[in-house]
Amino acid sequence: MKMQNIEMLRLQLNNLVTQARYDIYTLSSTNDLSMQNQILQRLWDSISSIHFLSELLANQAMNCTQQTLQPYTNHQQISSGSASSNPMNPQSTSRMFTLEELSKYDGKNGMPAYVAVNGIVYDVTNNKAWAAATHFGLLAGKDLTKEFSSCHAGQQSILATLPVVGRLRQ
Amino acid sequence: MSQHVLPPEPMTNEAIASRLTNLAKKKIRDGLIKKKNLVYLELNGCSGNIISLLNGQNPDFEYTMNSMVNILYSNSLMASEGEQAIQRLMNALDEDYILAVEGAVALKNNGLYNIIGSWKGEPLTGLKAAKMLGEKASQILAVGACATHGGVSAAKPNLSESVGLQTILPEKKMIKLPGCPVQPDWFLGTLAHLLLYGEPETDNLGRPLMFYSTLIHDRCPRRPFFDRGIFAEKLGDKTCLFKLGCRGPVTRIDCPTRQWNGHVNWPIGANTPCIGCAQFGFPDAMAPFISYDTTRVVKNE
Numbered sequence: 001m002k003m004q005n006i007e008m009l010r011l012q013l014n015n016l017v018t019q020a021r022y023d024i025y026t027l028s029s030t031n032d033l034s035m036q037n038q039i040l041q042r043l044w045d046s047i048s049s050i051h052f053l054s055e056l057l058a059n060q061a062m063n064c065t066q067q068t069l070q071p072y073t074n075h076q077q078i079s080s081g082s083a084s085s086n087p088m089n090p091q092s093t094s095r096m097f098t099l100e101e102l103s104k105y106d107g108k109n110g111m112p113a114y115v116a117v118n119g120i121v122y123d124v125t126n127n128k129a130w131a132a133a134t135h136f137g138l139l140a141g142k143d144l145t146k147e148f149s150s151c152h153a154g155q156q157s158i159l160a161t162l163p164v165v166g167r168l169r170q
Numbered sequence: 171m172s173q174h175v176l177p178p179e180p181m182t183n184e185a186i187a188s189r190l191t192n193l194a195k196k197k198i199r200d201g202l203i204k205k206k207n208l209v210y211l212e213l214n215g216c217s218g219n220i221i222s223l224l225n226g227q228n229p230d231f232e233y234t235m236n237s238m239v240n241i242l243y244s245n246s247l248m249a250s251e252g253e254q255a256i257q258r259l260m261n262a263l264d265e266d267y268i269l270a271v272e273g274a275v276a277l278k279n280n281g282l283y284n285i286i287g288s289w290k291g292e293p294l295t296g297l298k299a300a301k302m303l304g305e306k307a308s309q310i311l312a313v314g315a316c317a318t319h320g321g322v323s324a325a326k327p328n329l330s331e332s333v334g335l336q337t338i339l340p341e342k343k344m345i346k347l348p349g350c351p352v353q354p355d356w357f358l359g360t361l362a363h364l365l366l367y368g369e370p371e372t373d374n375l376g377r378p379l380m381f382y383s384t385l386i387h388d389r390c391p392r393r394p395f396f397d398r399g400i401f402a403e404k405l406g407d408k409t410c411l412f413k414l415g416c417r418g419p420v421t422r423i424d425c426p427t428r429q430w431n432g433h434v435n436w437p438i439g440a441n442t443p444c445i446g447c448a449q450f451g452f453p454d455a456m457a458p459f460i461s462y463d464t465t466r467v468v469k470n471e
Binding site (some may be wrong): 051055110128129135137 | 387414419456
């Protein structure tokens with residue numbers, strides 16, 4: 001099992017290196033600025049991934065992978081980025097929160113981070129603008145309707161990318 | 171200037187600043203552009219920006235001060251002292267000059283919380299100097315977090331009632347270079363751009379786009395860890411520092427590619443989270459800088 005994993009990583013690494021070599025070759029032969037930028041961006045991404053995979057390999061080699069490098073199993077929890085499809089299942093929207101209940105979800109001590117805007121409760125646990133469950137001095141676990149409208153008025157698209165977990169009891 | 175003189179920054183690590191300053195050097199050497207006068211005023215702050223500037227490499231600091239600009243006044247670096255120094259500051263008013271200001275403006279007691287010298291027996295406050303010089307400057311650079319929005323000097327409880335430079339010069343257009351401190355390239359690159367082409371293109375907050383256009387998060391070498399949900403649990407861990415409170419996802423600046431101290435390293439490279447020092451609102455809006463009791467273990471959800 002483990003050997004298979006390492007073989008997989010090796011394959012991925014080789015693919016990335018091939019890609020990078022090809023990119024470097026193309027870069028040296030093109031004068032198209034916009035293309036150069038695209039290729040540079042891809043090179044940057046490749047190198048980042050190579051870095052990631054090599055770290056993974058090094059950790060496996062040192063046999064301490066279990067603790068630090070065990071990816072979350074629940075992918076929904078992680079990728080707020082892919083949550084643009086808004087997983088609004090019927091169960092989650094029907095869940096009701098009082099302000100007091102909401103305040104428990106402050107992102108501290110293992111709790112997820114929720115915030116309410118206009119009566120809807122959103123999960124910001126893995127949102128990139130909410131590092132450590134804080135955002136420009138605001139804390140999670142609160143009704144932030146006023147704060148949202150004062151900074152992001154008319155930017156409903158921000159909310160549309162957040163997973164909905166329920167509604168706030170008024 | 172044609173669009174192709176300045177390629178977007180990812181061309182190389184230090185592309186922009188070196189390209190700009192090399193061109194500025196060449197044109198000065200060929201006599202195509204003239205040196206400009208520079209007044210560098212240090213107000214209510216820690217002088218961290220001028221110290222950071224001493225580490226400049228594109229070009230080095232000595233070259234900048236001797237060959238690119240004519241430095242008329244600098245609290246830290248000039249040889250004159252006392253009223254003699256302030257005399258030079260006053261003389262500057264008769265000429266055309268670029269004003270660079272670091273540090274916040276202390277308003278309390280009519281500015282008496284920050285005195286930069288004395289003039290004709292009277293204390294010269296930072297407030298008075300900034301107003302006087304700001305009104306007449308051909309261009310103004312607000313250098314560092316304190317100058318751009320108050321920064322550390324204006325952090326709660328703000329005993330000196332410090333404000334950013336724009337507050338006392340509301341009508342003046344200024345280029346803002348937030349950062350605590352400013353990376354030498356951001357300042358020297360902007361200065362070179364001013365000499366060569368005039369004002370650089372800025373965003374709606376006055377920051378030059380050539381440095382402040384991309385989020386740290388988007389270029390972070392640890393981005394793959396974020397995308398896979400692998401987070402550091404303590405300082406020193408090599409994975410994504412998001413759960414410890416990293417402000418990379420909201421901070422627009424080029425630290426990941428530019429780096430510091432002659433491109434040696436940068437905070438995330440040294441395993442500490444970004445504290446968002448190049449962000450308006452720093453430090454208060456960026457606190458807490460580090461959190462250990464967050465969502466890294468999701469128990470009951």
